[in-house]
Amino acid sequence: MRRLKNRSEFLKAARGQRVGRAAFSLQANARDLAEPGLGRVDPGIGFTVTKQMGNSPQRNRIRRRLRAAAKACASGFEPQHDYVLVGRREALSIPYGQLVSDLAAAISKIHLKKKS
Structure with a gap:
């Protein structure tokens, strides 16, 4: 997996599909095949947590x-x-196993939405 670092990459993902969970919201967007850097087929992933979620630690x-x-x-x-x-504040309080299962369910739901 590669990391999303540029604001434009985050904005493109925000235009895609969304699935919300208690601890996070997942946004996903298929990359355009005509985009520069076509050789990069690895999925890109970015993380963001706003200041409203607490102090920096x-x-x-x-x-x-x-x-x-x-x-x-x-x-x-994919x-x-x-x-x-x-990220949301609830990500601090729920057990790690539930966080992983919620993310797996959100990923599968996003790809189910895309195919239908």
């Missing part, structure tokens, strides 16, 4: 938990897609 902890959950669900991410995980 809390935001960083939310981000770390989401990164770990994304790593655990890496096989579910190539040629960009994903953005928008």
Whole structure:
């Protein structure tokens, strides 16, 4: 998986489909085949947590938990897609196993929406 770093990549993912869970919101968008950098077929993933979710140690902890959950669900991410995980405060309080299962369910739901 590659990391999304540019604002434009985050905005493109935001135009795609969304699935909300208690601890996060998942945004996904298929990359255009005519885009430059076509050789990069790996899925892209970005993480964002707004200041409303707490001070910087809390935001960083939310981000770390989401990164770990994304790593655990890496096989579910499809190539040629960009994903953005928008963290929520509940990501701090729910058990890690539930966070991983919620993310796996959100990924499968996004791809079910896309195919129908």
